[in-house]
Each structure stands twice: as structure tokens, then as C-alpha cells.
Amino acid sequence: MYTQALDIPQQNADAKPLRAVENAAYQAEFDAKVDAGGFIEAKDWMPEAYRKTLIRQISQHAHSEIVGMLPEGNWISRAPSLKRKAILLAKVQDEGGHGLYLYAAAETLGVSRDELMDALHSRKAKYSSIFNYPTLNWADVGVIGWLVDGAAIMNQIPLCKCSYGPYARAMIRVCKEESFHQRQGYDLLLTMMRGTPEQQEMVQDAVNRWWWPSIMMFGPHDKDSVHTDSARWGIKRISNDDLRQKFVDATVKQAEVLGVTLPDPELKWNEERGHYDFGAIDWEEFWNVVNGHGQCNVDRLAERVQAWEEGAWVREAALAHAEKQAARENAGRAAA
Amino acid sequence: MSEQTLAAAPGTATPEQLEYLLRLGDNALILGQRLSEWCGHAPVLEEDMALANMALDLVGQARLLLTHAGQSEGRGRDEDQLAFLRVERDYRNVTLVELPNGDFGRSVVRNFLFSAFQVLLYGRLSSSADAGLAAIAAKSLKEARYHMSHAAEWTIRLGDGTAVSHDKAQAALDYLWPYTAELFAASPADDAVAAAGIGPAWSELEAEWEDLVLPVLAEATLTVPARVPFKTYGKFGRHSEHMGHLLATMQYMQRTYPGAQW
Numbered sequence: 329m330y331t332q333a334l335d336i337p338q339q340n341a342d343a344k345p346l347r348a349v350e351n352a353a354y355q356a357e358f359d360a361k362v363d364a365g366g367f368i369e370a371k372d373w374m375p376e377a378y379r380k381t382l383i384r385q386i387s388q389h390a391h392s393e394i395v396g397m398l399p400e401g402n403w404i405s406r407a408p409s410l411k412r413k414a415i416l417l418a419k420v421q422d423e424g425g426h427g428l429y430l431y432a433a434a435e436t437l438g439v440s441r442d443e444l445m446d447a448l449h450s451r452k453a454k455y456s457s458i459f460n461y462p463t464l465n466w467a468d469v470g471v472i473g474w475l476v477d478g479a480a481i482m483n484q485i486p487l488c489k490c491s492y493g494p495y496a497r498a499m500i501r502v503c504k505e506e507s508f509h510q511r512q513g514y515d516l517l518l519t520m521m522r523g524t525p526e527q528q529e530m531v532q533d534a535v536n537r538w539w540w541p542s543i544m545m546f547g548p549h550d551k552d553s554v555h556t557d558s559a560r561w562g563i564k565r566i567s568n569d570d571l572r573q574k575f576v577d578a579t580v581k582q583a584e585v586l587g588v589t590l591p592d593p594e595l596k597w598n599e600e601r602g603h604y605d606f607g608a609i610d611w612e613e614f615w616n617v618v619n620g621h622g623q624c625n626v627d628r629l630a631e632r633v634q635a636w637e638e639g640a641w642v643r644e645a646a647l648a649h650a651e652k653q654a655a656r657e658n659a660g661r662a663a664a
Numbered sequence: 665m666s667e668q669t670l671a672a673a674p675g676t677a678t679p680e681q682l683e684y685l686l687r688l689g690d691n692a693l694i695l696g697q698r699l700s701e702w703c704g705h706a707p708v709l710e711e712d713m714a715l716a717n718m719a720l721d722l723v724g725q726a727r728l729l730l731t732h733a734g735q736s737e738g739r740g741r742d743e744d745q746l747a748f749l750r751v752e753r754d755y756r757n758v759t760l761v762e763l764p765n766g767d768f769g770r771s772v773v774r775n776f777l778f779s780a781f782q783v784l785l786y787g788r789l790s791s792s793a794d795a796g797l798a799a800i801a802a803k804s805l806k807e808a809r810y811h812m813s814h815a816a817e818w819t820i821r822l823g824d825g826t827a828v829s830h831d832k833a834q835a836a837l838d839y840l841w842p843y844t845a846e847l848f849a850a851s852p853a854d855d856a857v858a859a860a861g862i863g864p865a866w867s868e869l870e871a872e873w874e875d876l877v878l879p880v881l882a883e884a885t886l887t888v889p890a891r892v893p894f895k896t897y898g899k900f901g902r903h904s905e906h907m908g909h910l911l912a913t914m915q916y917m918q919r920t921y922p923g924a925q926w
Contacts, residue, residue: 397704397712404700408917408926409744410693410727413700414720420703421716428709466917466926516926523924631705639707641832642768645825652824 362562367493370436378561382492383437384453385563387444390430392456393423395448395628399463400472408466415512416469422505429501433494449633457614458541460622467520467527467534473513475535475542475579481506482575483546491562514582521587528587535583536591543606544614546572576604675738680856682737683756684863685797686746687853687899688785689729690757692804693747694907695778696722697914698765707768714814718775721807728800735796748918752907759898760843762907769822769829770836776815777840780876781847782808784869793861816880823884830885837886842894847873851899 354373361368368374397420404420407413431441447453458476463469484506487499520527547553547568558564566574576595583590594607616622677685699719706712727743734741760778765771786808789801822833847866854865881888896904917926 394704394709394712401704404703405697405913406916408748408921408924410723410730410747412926414723414727417700417703417716417720417723421713421720424704424709424713424716428713431709519926523926524921526921527924635705635707639711639768641826641828642707642711642822645822645829648829649821649825 362491365489365562366491367496368491369493377557378563379437381558381561381563382495383434383439385558386430386434386437386495387439387447388454388456390427390434390444391448391453392459393427393430395455395459395632397423397427398628398631399459399461399624400469402463403466403469406466407469412469412516415516419473419509419512422509426498426502426505429498430495433492433498436494445636449629449636451620451629454618456545457617457622458545459628460617460624461537461541462623464537465530465534467517467530468538470513470516470520470531471534471538473509473511474517474582475538476545477506477510477513478579479542479545479575481510482571482578486565486571487563489565514586517586517588531586532588535588539591540610540613541617543572543576544609546575548611548614573603576606580604674735677733677736677738678856680853681860681862682733683853684857685729685733685736686754687756687758688789689726689733689746690755691761691778691782692722692729693726694755694757694910695761695775696720696726697910698761698763699771699775701765702771711768715771718807718811718814721804721811725800725804725807728803732796732800736794744918748915752903752911753901755903755907755911756899756901758843758846759896759904760840760846762898762904762910763840763843764906766836766839767832768818769832770839772815772818772822773833773836774840775811776819776880777844777877779808779811779815781844781869781873783812784872784876785864785866788864788869792863794863797862812876819880819886820884823881823886833884834886837881838889841889842892843896845891845894846896846899849895849899 351373355375358368358372358374358378361372368378400416400423401420404413404416407416431444434444435441444453448455463472481503484499484503488496488503490496490499517531520531550567550569553568559567580590580595592607594605596605597603598605617625620626696719699715699722702712702715703719704712706715726747730743730746734743734746760774763774783805786801786805790798790805792798792801819833822829824830848870850865850867854867857863858865858868878888896902898904898907
């Protein structure tokens with residue numbers, strides 16, 4: 329499977345679609361299916377814009393999973409106990425697995441993993457900005473599980489019912505594992521909060537650094553949001569602001585149980601709305617990081633590119649060996 | 665209960681038996697630590713996952729083996745005290761596993777050479793007179809077999825791949841081969857443990873190890889280096905220059921925050 333996956337011929341992403349004229353009947357059938365909450369499958373007709381939107385979103389998601397291995401991977405070799413080392417290794421391995429089946433879901437739309445990798449490495453594709461923040465102490469590992477994975481779950485649960493079948497099915501598994509990661513992260517933090525003052529300070533420090541970036545993960549306010557077709561197509565079913573509010577509402581109580589302070593003086597319950605109010609998000613920071621100026625943007629991508637380039641000879645060897653094997657088998661058959 | 669089983673009951677291990685158990689646990693711990701460094705940096709996503717998975721297996725083995733060593737010692741040391749709070753001289757892993765990863769070729773060739781040894785060792789330990797150790801070995805044997813098969817496949821792919829990969833695999837083998845002699849070096853701990861029926865003297869495994877390893881290296885079109893009078897002593901507690909750096913990283917949290925629970 330491995331060599332086959334690598335050996336998909338390059339395709340021209342800008343090539344004219346084969347179905348240059350979108351058939352009105354197909355469109356009507358597509359719309360009806362989406363409106364009824366049904367799934368579009370890989371072989372079904374779909375509008376080119378829908379296909380492109382999905383490729384962009386799924387590959388961005390896959391890239392986020394594999395770039396996301398780096399900040400937490402930063403702590404594997406320094407994990408403070410063997411149990412925590414094993415948990416973290418398993419978690420980071422899960423992230424790689426998520427990347428793998430998301431790339432596979434994207435491939436059902438007619439792109440190759442190599443093309444998607446090229447887009448990541450050449451900065452044409454983005455990944456979640458959250459991973460451009462540094463992991464500075466061990467509590468960051470727990471806070472990433474609790475807040476970052478928590479926000480990701482909030483974002484991803486609606487995707488389990490999105491209109492594209494392969495993506496929806498991949499997300500069901502991803503969400504199950506993410507929930508597990510979130511609980512593990514929270515457990516790590518609970519243990520530290522029951523520990524020494526130094527451990528408690530580490531947790532608070534990590535919460536202070538990750539809180540705002542986590543709520544930025546839901547993206548711009550609805551009024552400033554693009555890609556609105558996603559809602560019509562059944563890809564995005566709940567708006568950014570609604571998801572963000574849901575996340576804040578769920579997290580405040582968890583922070584109280586943990587005994588940490590969320591770094592927002594304006595955070596307070598609004599009886600009238602039935603939700604927590606929270607302070608203004610620093611969108612300038614958000615866009616700075618999205619546009620490549622976060623502390624780790626350059627390093628994260630450089631690390632991915634380096635791994636890919638240094639691995640080129642290995643991938644070439646695997647292909648060469650597979651070809652030799654096939655040639656030997658053919659020669660054997662011919663001689664027989 | 666036989667006399668031999670009693671010999672490894674909690675708190676009754678002899679210094680030789682403890683040294684032997686620590687050697688098993690430390691080999692898994694230190695190679696697990698090295699393999700985990702690959703996470704996020706492998707040549708292809710599938711290998712990121714495979715290497716992390718093997719690191720996870722090895723850390724799991726280390727936890728069981730060090731817990732067992734601590735109980736056999738009877739001084740109340742748990743897996744983390746043994747893993748993180750010993751001085752370098754007290755680690756008993758072979759030098760081979762502490763060497764830096766190098767490129768992917770060196771990492772998989774090392775995995776192959778070492779996991780083949782582990783397969784034989786765990787196979788023999790599965791019938792150890794120490795019932796706890798036998799159970800750990802039986803579980804770990806399945807993992808070691810998978811590690812060996814994965815590493816053997818890659819060793820063959822790289823050796824019999826391109827000219828570049830062949831040269832890199834050969835360079836890896838040339839570099840690592842001399843370190844394998846330490847696996848089979850005689851030691852008083854081995855003699856005592858073998859006499860008690862707890863495990864084999866590692867020198868007994870050399871011929872079988874060559875039977876496992878040499879055919880794969882031949883299929884990989886690699887040339888086995890001649891034995892040279894090169895000696896290392898990691899399993900006796902005299903390590904390479906790399907070990908201190910590995911421990912500095914691995915022990916960082918436990919040394920910085922003594923006594924904290926995680």
C-alpha cells in the first residue's frame with residue numbers, strides 16, 4: 329500500500345474539469361441530496377467548487393494533524409514519567425493516524441498525497457495556526473489536550489454529519505480519539521494542580537498562553553467570515569461564533585474544577601443570554617500568525633520540509649526495490 | 665514453588681539477577697527513548713507511525729521490566745525512580761541502543777540487529793524460572809517479532825533499493841556492526857542468572873542471532889564487516905559520550921522538580 333500511495337502520477341490541479349458543463353440535472357440531484365442531509369460519495373457527481381472546497385478543507389485539516397505532531401512531540405523525550413511518556417507517544421501517533429486517513433479522504437477527490445504535501449511545503453496550503461505557538465513547559469501538553477483538542481472537537485463533531493461521506497466517516501473516528509486525548513490532557517492538569525506550587529504555576533502559565541489562541545481556533549467572527557458556500561453545501565453546519573460560544577460555555581466550569589483562572593477579566597455569565605460573555609479577541613494577532621508571523625511558523629514548516637527532503641532517498645529506495653521485485657517476479661514467470 | 669522461582673521472588677534478587685533485569689529494562693527504555701525522537705520526522709507518515717508505535721512498545725516493555733526489577737530488588741524503587749533517578753554508571757543498557765539515531769538507514773539497521781537479538785532473548789526468557797519475567801517476555805516477544813520483521817523489510821528495501829540507499833545502508837551496518845559484539849560479551853551476571861534458570865547467558869545466543877541476521881543482510885546485498893577488536897561496555901555501566909546527553913534530556917523533569925507527582 330505504501331509504495332502505491334507514493335506512486336500516484338502528478339495531476340495538474342489547474343486542469344479543466346472533465347465535466348466542463350455542469351449538468352443541471354446532476355446539480356439538482358446533488359442539491360436535493362445535500363438538502364435532505366444525505367451523503368455525497370466519491371463517485372457521485374459534485375460541483376467543482378464543492379470538490380475544491382473539500383480538498384482545501386480536508387487537506388488543511390490533514391496538514392494540521394501532522395504539523396500538530398511537532399509541538400507536542402517536543403515533550404516526548406522529556407516526559408516526566410514513563411506512563412506520561414507512553415500516553416504522549418500514543419497521542420502523537422494518533423495525530424499521525426488522523427493525518428493519514430484525512431489525506432486518504434482527500435485522495436478520494438482526485439488529488440494525490442504528494443501534491444498535497446507539495447502544497448504544504450511550498451506554503452500554498454495552510455494548517456491550523458494554533459501549532460505556531462511554542463510548547464514551553466510540560467503543562468502545555470495537558471493544556472493542548474484540554475483546550476486545543478477540546479476546541480477541535482467542538483469544530484469537528486458537526487463534521488461527522490457533513491455532506492461528504494468519506495470526510496464525515498473519517499471525522500467520526502477522529503472525534504472519538506480526540507475526546508480521549510482531551511480527557512487525558514485534563515487528567516494530566518488535574519494531577520499537576522494537586523501537586524506542588526511550581527506545578528500549579530506551570531499549569532496557570534500554560535493556560536494563560538493557550539486560552540486566547542484556542543478560542544481563535546474557531547476562526548473570524550461570522551460577520552467577517554468567507555467560504556459561506558460551505559453552509560449551503562452541508563460542509564459547515566454550525567457558525568464560527570456559535571461554536572466558539574459553546575466552547576467557552578463548556579470550558580469555564582472545567583477551569584473552575586481545575587482551579588485555574590482563564591485570562592479574560594471580561595469573562596462572566598450573562599443571565600439574559602444564557603451564555604458567558606467574553607472579551608474582545610485580538611484579531612491582529614490572529615491574522616499575524618495566519619500570515620506567517622507566529623513564533624513558530626518558520627520553524628514548524630522548516631522541520632516538515634527537512635523531514636520530507638531528508639526522507640527522499642528512502643522513498644526512492646522503496647520504489648526502486650518494489651520495481652526490482654516486480655521485475656524479478658515477471659522474469660520468474662516468463663522463465664516458467 | 666520451586667527453589668528457582670523463589671530466587672526471583674520480591675525482594676530476593678541477587679545483585680547479579682538485578683543487574684540482568686536492569687539490562688533488559690534499560691535496553692528497552694533507551695532504545696524507546698531514541699526511537700521516540702523520530703516522531704514527526706520520518707521519511708513518510710506511515711513510518712512516523714510505525715516508529716512511534718515501536719517506541720511505545722519499548723517504553724511499555726521498560727515499564728514492566730523496571731517495575732519487575734524494582735520489586736525483585738525490594739528497596740521500594742518503582743519504574744520511574746529506576747528510569748529517571750539513577751546516575752549514568754548505573755544504567756545497564758548496551759551501547760548499541762544509546763547511539764544517536766543517525767539517518768533512517770542507521771535507525772532501521774540498528775532496529776534490525778537489536779530486535780533480532782530481543783526475539784531470541786525474549787523467546788528464551790518466556791520459559792524463565794522467574795514467572796513474572798516469563799510473562800513479560802512472552803508479551804514482549806510478539807512485539808519484538810513485529811519490530812524485527814519491519815526492520816528486516818526496510819533493511820532489504822534500502823540495501824537492495826537505489827545505489828544511494830545501498831551505500832547508506834552499508835555505511836549504517838559498517839558503523840553499527842562492531843557494537844553488536846557487546847551483546848554477546850561474557851559477564852558474571854549472565855553466568856549467575858543462567859545457573860539459576862532465570863535466563864540465558866547472552867553469549868549463548870550469538871550463533872542463533874547470526875542465523876537470523878545474516879540471511880537478511882545477504883538479501884539486502886550488504887557486506888557483513890569483519891569482526892574487529894572494538895569493545896564497548898554499556899551493559900557494565902561504562903557508556904558512550906552520547907549517554908549523558910540522552911539522560912540529561914530524559915531526566916530533565918524529574919531532576920528539576922524532585923519528588924513531584926506527574
